[in-house]
Amino acid sequence: MERRKAEIKMHGITAGLLTHDENGYHFVYDKQYLLSTSPEPISLTLPLQDEPFISKVMFPFFDGLIPEGWLLDIAEKNWKLNPRDKMGLLLACCRDCIGAVSVHPTKEDK
Numbered sequence: 001m002e003r004r005k006a007e008i009k010m011h012g013i014t015a016g017l018l019t020h021d022e023n024g025y026h027f028v029y030d031k032q033y034l035l036s037t038s039p040e041p042i043s044l045t046l047p048l049q050d051e052p053f054i055s056k057v058m059f060p061f062f063d064g065l066i067p068e069g070w071l072l073d074i075a076e077k078n079w080k081l082n083p084r085d086k087m088g089l090l091l092a093c094c095r096d097c098i099g100a101v102s103v104h105p106t107k108e109d110k
Contacts, residue, residue, distance in 0.1 A: 006087070011100050027046060
């Protein structure tokens with residue numbers, strides 16, 4: 001399995017990095033973000049901390065950003081996405097989410 005990464009932004013500022021590899025999902029806050037004057041957690045379930053969060057399945061917060069229903073159907077058909085590929089769906093569909101958080105492919109995932 002190839003390792004895929006997404007830059008997670010909060011109000012347009014890099015807040016952290018989400019990675020998916022053979023061991024699951026990892027989210028870690030950006031050091032500069034944590035040291036900024038008023039960092040905010042991207043979610044109550046992902047509080048500010050130096051240590052990475054690790055999960056075998058997609059973190060519920062990020063899973064909740066993925067479109068559902070007819071919008072997901074359109075995304076799957078137009079971009080030929082697998083509905084079970086949560087990281088692929090995030091990378092393709094979540095650059096312009098409602099709210100403060102957005103998901104952006106890293107340079108290596110474009």
